[in-house]
Amino acid sequence: MYTAEMRELSKKVEETRSQRIGINFPRMSPEDKIGVLNENHPDYSDKGFMYLKHGVNKGARVPNELGELLEAKSKLVNLEINLDKIDYDVDVLVIGGGGAGAAAALEANEKGAKVLITTKLRFGDANTMMAEGGIQAADKPDDSPAKHYLDVMGGGHYTNVPELASTLVKDAPSAIKWLNDLGVMFDKEKDGTMITNHGGGTSRKRMHSAADYSGAEIMRVMRDEVRNKEIEVLEFSPVIELLLDTDGKAAGAVICDLETKRNFVVRAKTVIMATGGAGRLHYQGFPTSNHYGATADGLVMGYRVGAELAFADTIQYHPTGVAYPSQIFGALVTEKVRSLGATPLNIHGEQFVYHLETRDVEASAIIRECNVKGNGIPTPTGGYGVWLDTPLIEMIHGEGTIEKKLPAMLRMYLKFDLDMRKKPILVYPTLHYQNGGLLIDKNGQTKIENLYVAGECAGGIHGTNRLMGNSLLDIIVFGRRAGIHAGENFKDIKIKDLTFDHVRKYHEDLENNEVESSQFSPMILPIYTHGREK
């Protein structure tokens, strides 16, 4: 329920609605976009960043919270584990049970590999499950991979690795087909035509969805398939360090059973890191739309074995996170809400930005409206937000559209007595995505031999900014590619003795560069106190 003050302010939205409906707010010019980004985007100021003092990216800029973990010590600082006692011996070790991990595991299994998935929480508990809006693919007659490519590169400010961007768009239709053939229920017309929408920064309607449960639908189908194939899954068993062999090639990992705290050694011919992103590090104090497990573990462990980070200082702030009610503060309000026509408005009920700019521009414009122009709507917890005029959706597309196309959103708000069909909702940018990560090639390989990375943990595909619908796409495209490649590659691999030498070297490197830290990483899970004194 809104407070009396908020109810009063929301009336302005209704007052201006008749003047706004049917009138398109102008898009920003390229110069204006640069201006609003420079002034407002959290990535564009040095505040909140540090420069790495050691490792393969020494001198590179990373968010403070990530840097602290990269400069922390290994949890295996005493290295007392017996590496001759192998607890699991497999061809392909997949670290992470989200979409990329599941896709990789299925393809590696298909190639005949013995696969082990190990995951921090339950299998399928991942950001994939929460991806609402959709998945891009240029499969309509008026669209093409080249058009998709241009959108991806423009959205990423031309920084994307071209080979990765082209692989993403070329594999996109077959990724959709693969999912469809597994039984994913995409939204379709009666004749089988995919129902597709625009996302921020797309030149064609190529966003495929499954209502606003797109990621959940994809994840639950892949999870079911992994179970059908009887691929072994260890739940509540995060990896706490990678293992190399004496040739310096990836060769396994040490996992920790969250319940018993026992450590286990996995020997693997190939390792696929699919641990996801970093949202739960709450860079610059932002709330996050991310899963509880998104703590950058893969970035930390990959860096420790010497894999290169790319674009680790570029974060995606989703323009529309929940600003109110406080119980779901930071939760995602899918971009599909704007795709369907809802527009952002300030305290005066005025629109101040076109509703489908790329995410970084849209988020920056909202931050400017609240923090620079002072046109935000105050929330009871001391923050600000802007209105998202959701009732417009029903006016444009007809009554019942929200219930049909945004059931998850509607349900989330109704649980807190807010009906988005009748009243606008209050939003503010939320930390949504790690644009960069460990640099890969088109088969998901890093420069560390036999170490693959897929999903949000990978870097280079999206450059410095990702478009909506390209993350569900990249987990499938690069998850599958890593799985296929690892599933073929393992046959020729002979593992030498397992070692912790890289961890020793890492600690030496910290010391030589005079880095002091009392912390240990990876983080595994965040600690929340909700206002209670620590």
Place this chain on the structure above:
Amino acid sequence: MSEKKMIDVYIFGKKYTVPSSLTIMDSMEYAGYQLTKGCGCRSGFCGACSTIYRVKGDKELKIALACQTKVEDGMYFTQLPFFPGEKPLYNINEFEPAMDTMAKFYPEIYKCIGCNSCTNGCPQDLNVMQYIAHAQRGEFEKCAHESFDCVSCGICASRCPAGITHYNAALLARRLTGKYIVPETEHLKNKVQEIAAGEHDQSIEEIMGKNIEELKELYNTRDITK
């Protein structure tokens, strides 16, 4: 915080005083727990946080998702992080969805006694008993749509006297619908074939060959469909 009213809740039977504005999940963390189970997306999508509760003075046991439910004064709650639900193995490529498909994999759905406990327990407000009725009749597509918003939290199965694993039966219905019942997508099939035949290679190579200034020009002048 203007809403910082404190209330008493009982977590695994032990009393804690917490702000009334919190969800059940947040209140556990406020009390000092670091959650390793019964906690996932924190947004109502993953079904990890099924929680049983009762409010003091009320005899009825209720079930909810901890991340989506506010605490109440005098609430006793305990989390149910794992449901051992039945999941038969199948090969999705070896199917002809038929009347007896469900009977083959989930025969127990025909033991439903119509008690509606599943529906009453569903935190997503789904009509669970209805979608199981559709499944019994081989109406896979209806079952698929009726169950679409399921987060597989398992609360339905925990309450079912007939031992039905509703969420898994529904998943089978949805996969059969997505793969076999809904018509194939022609434009998708065509595009996949075009790409495999190399028809798009040239246009992609051409655009990959542009320098940044040329790309910028193309991007800033590209036509965007309404």
